[in-house]
Amino acid sequence: MYKLAICDDEKSSAAEAAELLEKYKKLHPEQEFEVDIFYSSLDMLEGLEKKVYDIFLLDIYIDKINGIELADIILKNNDDARIIFMTSSNAFYKEAFRIHAVHYLEKPILEEEFFDAFDRVCTEREELHYLTFRDSGQIHKVLVDSILYIESEDHYKRIVTDNDNFLIRSTMQMLADELDYPYFYPLGVKSVINLKKVLKITKDTVLMEDGKKFSVPRGTYRTLSELVLKFTF
Structure with a gap:
């Protein structure tokens, strides 16, 4: 699932970009996009406070803050963001x-060039899978395969990786939707483990690579042990 933000003060141009995206999605049904449209740079900046985006389609000439300046702000907080510019001029090409933009699309945007830009983004992201989230006001991106487990701590969730851990405000369901991979297994409602990171399993406990132990829910040992064997060998 890609989170995409479109920012253009011309509603017709924003609608055109959204329409091209719909055409792209029909050709690539395996790719999923969650799209938000903003009509000013200030609205875009407010949106960044609420959500982390993977891809940005930015008009160059927006308002007081142009697309280049907006991209600089975005990349300071999320250097993995992929930027695609849309403009009626090539004045800002350099x-x-x-900024290492993925593409510089001149209006009117050609369908072929739009598709090419999204092919680049999606091809890059298919090779490695990341979980992106905000922790203590900063954007973090971790490899999905590096996550050992996630534990619920009231309204917060602790994400433990090979080398670090993060405490974020989220729901387990939201994280489960992001980690829609068969090797992530829920142990009840308060924890999710990465089956690839299981060191040992008994009828009572699961031992993770960092030494953390989880209780095996009643009646799940056989299924769980088979899954551990499947994903660790």
């Missing part, structure tokens, strides 16, 4: 190159 600036777009400095």
Whole structure:
């Protein structure tokens, strides 16, 4: 699932980009997008306080804060964001190159070029899977395969990886939706483990690579042990 933000002060241009995306999705049904549209840079900045986006379609000439400046702000907090510029002029081409934009689409946007830009983004992301989230006001991106387990701590969830851990405000369901991979297994409602990171399993406990132990829910040992064998060998 890609989280995409479109920012253009011209509603017709934003609608055109959204329409092209719908055409792209029909050709690539395996790719899923969650899209938000903003009509000003300030609205876009407010949106960044509420959600972490993977891809940005930015008009260059927006308002007081142009698309280049907006991209700089985005990348300071999330250097993994992928930027695609849309503009009626090539005046900012060098600036777009400095930012390492995925593409610089000149309006009216050609369908072929739009598709090419999204092919680049999706191909890059297919090789490695990441979980992106906000912790203590900073954007973090961790490899999905590096996550050992997630534990619920009241309204917060602790994400433990090979080398670090993060405490974020989220629901287990939201994280489960993001980690829609067969090797993540829920142990009840308060924890999810990565079956690839299980060191040992008995009828009573699951031992993770970092030494953490979880109780095996009643009646699940056989299924769980078979899954551990499947994903660790």
